[in-house]
Amino acid sequence: MKQNITSLEISIKDLTKRYGKIYALDTVSLDIKAGEFLTLLGPSGSGKTTLLMAIAGFNRPDSGSIKFANQEMILTPPHKREVGMVFQNYALFPHMSVFENIGFPLKLRKAPNDQIKEKVHDALKTVQLSDYANRKIDQLSGGQRQRVALARAFVFGPRILLMDEPLSALDKKLREQMQIELKQLHRKLGVTTVYVTHDQREALTMSDRIAVINEGKIEQLGTPKEIYNSPNSSFVADFIGESSFLQLNRKGDDLYFSSEKIITNKKLNKNKEWAMVIRPERLSIVNKSYRKNSSNIHFSGEISELVFQGETALALVKLMEGNFLSVRLSTKSSDDFNNLKTGNKIQLCMNRKDVIIIPH
Amino acid sequence: MNWLSKQASDTQITHGQRMWLYFLAAVIMFLLVFPTLIVIPMSFSDSQYLEFPPEKWSIRWYEEYWETPRWINATITSLQVAFFTMLLATPIGTMAAYGLFVSGSKLGRYVFFLLMTPMIIPVILIAIGTFYVFGKVGVVNSIPGLVLAHTVLAVPIVMIIMTSALRTYDLNQELVARSLGASRIRAFFSITLPQIKFSIIISALFAFLTSFDEVIISIFLSGGGNSTLTKQMFNALRDYIDPTIAAISTLMIILSTTLMLGAQYLGKQD
Numbered sequence: 001m002k003q004n005i006t007s008l009e010i011s012i013k014d015l016t017k018r019y020g021k022i023y024a025l026d027t028v029s030l031d032i033k034a035g036e037f038l039t040l041l042g043p044s045g046s047g048k049t050t051l052l053m054a055i056a057g058f059n060r061p062d063s064g065s066i067k068f069a070n071q072e073m074i075l076t077p078p079h080k081r082e083v084g085m086v087f088q089n090y091a092l093f094p095h096m097s098v099f100e101n102i103g104f105p106l107k108l109r110k111a112p113n114d115q116i117k118e119k120v121h122d123a124l125k126t127v128q129l130s131d132y133a134n135r136k137i138d139q140l141s142g143g144q145r146q147r148v149a150l151a152r153a154f155v156f157g158p159r160i161l162l163m164d165e166p167l168s169a170l171d172k173k174l175r176e177q178m179q180i181e182l183k184q185l186h187r188k189l190g191v192t193t194v195y196v197t198h199d200q201r202e203a204l205t206m207s208d209r210i211a212v213i214n215e216g217k218i219e220q221l222g223t224p225k226e227i228y229n230s231p232n233s234s235f236v237a238d239f240i241g242e243s244s245f246l247q248l249n250r251k252g253d254d255l256y257f258s259s260e261k262i263i264t265n266k267k268l269n270k271n272k273e274w275a276m277v278i279r280p281e282r283l284s285i286v287n288k289s290y291r292k293n294s295s296n297i298h299f300s301g302e303i304s305e306l307v308f309q310g311e312t313a314l315a316l317v318k319l320m321e322g323n324f325l326s327v328r329l330s331t332k333s334s335d336d337f338n339n340l341k342t343g344n345k346i347q348l349c350m351n352r353k354d355v356i357i358i359p360h
Numbered sequence: 361m362n363w364l365s366k367q368a369s370d371t372q373i374t375h376g377q378r379m380w381l382y383f384l385a386a387v388i389m390f391l392l393v394f395p396t397l398i399v400i401p402m403s404f405s406d407s408q409y410l411e412f413p414p415e416k417w418s419i420r421w422y423e424e425y426w427e428t429p430r431w432i433n434a435t436i437t438s439l440q441v442a443f444f445t446m447l448l449a450t451p452i453g454t455m456a457a458y459g460l461f462v463s464g465s466k467l468g469r470y471v472f473f474l475l476m477t478p479m480i481i482p483v484i485l486i487a488i489g490t491f492y493v494f495g496k497v498g499v500v501n502s503i504p505g506l507v508l509a510h511t512v513l514a515v516p517i518v519m520i521i522m523t524s525a526l527r528t529y530d531l532n533q534e535l536v537a538r539s540l541g542a543s544r545i546r547a548f549f550s551i552t553l554p555q556i557k558f559s560i561i562i563s564a565l566f567a568f569l570t571s572f573d574e575v576i577i578s579i580f581l582s583g584g585g586n587s588t589l590t591k592q593m594f595n596a597l598r599d600y601i602d603p604t605i606a607a608i609s610t611l612m613i614i615l616s617t618t619l620m621l622g623a624q625y626l627g628k629q630d
Binding site: 057077081083085087094095104152162 | 491530531532535536537538539541542543544546547550551554555
């Protein structure tokens with residue numbers, strides 16, 4: 001059952017919001033495509049919720065513009081924006097049943113009773129709670145409440161869906177299950193969705209695009225792959241995924257780590273310091289039969305810590321140069337991990353294509 | 361195992377070890393309540409004077425109360441004033457508590473304190489001040505004047521009850537309602553109000569009682585045909601001692617207790 005929802009694009013331009021001397025939003029511009037699942041990712045206090053609330057209409061930015069499909073919204077009150085919203089704590093109405101909660105936006109729109117009934121039951125079916133219409137809110141589990149909040153937010157066919165950390169109150173297993181369900185729901189409804197989270201893994205799992213926000217500014221905007229594989233700052237590299245940083249030396253157009261040439265690039269800004277970001281899973285330990293070659297970069301060091309984490313293991317390696325690198329290892333019984341001990345001297349290699357260079 | 365050596369709660373303390381606490385609580389409750397309840401037997405006395413215990417029983421003082429227009433008029437005045445005070449103080453106090461809760465402004469603390477002052481400063485000062493101001497305006501001895509003065513006393517009580525009721529209320533519910541298409545006012549009336557309605561009824565009962573039981577301001581501001589019951593009782597005690605007072609006191613205790621029990625009952629529902 002495909003619901004008939006026309007999604008809208010959102011165009012945000014030079015949005016600024018100050019609280020005292022602090023910029024919660026600092027000339028933020030962002031174009032969200034119609035039907036897109038866009039995540040605002042950032043640490044707490046980064047401004048991501050302020051931005052979401054501005055789109056919903058709950059705070060008035062000091063300057064800038066928010067357009068839904070070329071229509072200026074900045075002065076439109078929240079109840080006229082036709083935006084569905086899901087809050088972190090669900091904010092269900094405890095004095096109403098599940099049915100009344102979901103029917104609330106339809107009732108406000110003066111829909112006839114039989115239509116309310118039909119739409120609420122459709123929505124309940126979509127979130128797999130068909131038998132729960134007459135339950136009271138306090139009889140529901142956390143996951144069920146989440147689904148009711150979701151159904152209430154999309155039942156009236158909003159053009160935009162906003163979610164403020166909707167899964168953060170759930171335990172890990174349920175959260176991961178709901179991430180998949182939300183993604184499926186988004187595909188089904190096709191509604192433009194803006195999702196706020198501080199959980200980078202959640203952002204990578206669910207989004208079409210991610211906007212990484214820090215100190216009121218968008219640090220980087222891109223697909224999960226782009227953000228993960230080519231972060232453009234140490235903040236983004238550090239915030240998303242695990243990473244080790246190695247400071248590089250510049251000689252002409254070449255960047256070196258110790259005596260190993262990492263990259264040659266004529267466009268490097270000569271006035272900046274550069275560093276290399278290394279993702280732990282992109283490193284491997286080489287065995288005795290391995291021959292060094294020019295398509296790989298090599299490091300040698302000593303294992304200073306080994307941590308078993310179940311599906312994988314993590315080794316902290318102290319390089320000869322004194323830096324530390326994290327290395328992700330497979331825990332298959334045939335693999336390295338089972339033969340390694342702390343103190344072992346090892347050689348590491350990684351493909352040059354996996355090199356990430358950032359200004360530092 | 362007898363009752364004395366049973367555990368009194370989740371701790372290891374037994375009822376026997378708690379005996380002294382039960383005794384202390386009983387003494388305190390007796391000292392608090394007994395002086396109030398003593399008027400009940402006194403009101404059923406047949407004697408001309410207040411006496412305890414009564415030698416002969418009768419309900420003649422209840423008849424006396426019922427048949428004296430002075431008492432009945434005062435009762436009507438008191439009920440009217442209390443009713444209108446309730447009607448004024450409940451919305452004002454509720455709106456103040458709600459506004460301060462929603463705004464989160466730093467000034468809010470001072471506004472709250474300002475509105476609480478009638479509870480903190482001695483009532484006699486309020487009475488004297490109001491008496492002079494109302495004298496100039498010309499509303500002394502009138503029901504509207506009395507209602508206004510009592511509202512000043514009742515608003516802080518409503519505010520305290522409503523502030524604590526709102527403390528556990530999740531304001532995100534109103535945000536959700538607004539995002540779903542409800543105007544701000546609609547969101548308040550359809551989402552917030554139904555969830556705090558018992559507290560509003562409780563604070564209305566307290567506002568009513570605040571006015572109905574009030575003596576000091578009534579002594580200053582009510583008089584003539586608009587004397588309240590409390591003022592009339594005070595005058596009666598001063599001029600001639602008469603068990604009618606005990607009968608009226610008994611009726612007031614019954615009314616107050618009923619309202620309080622009602623408030624308690626509603627409090628459990630909320």
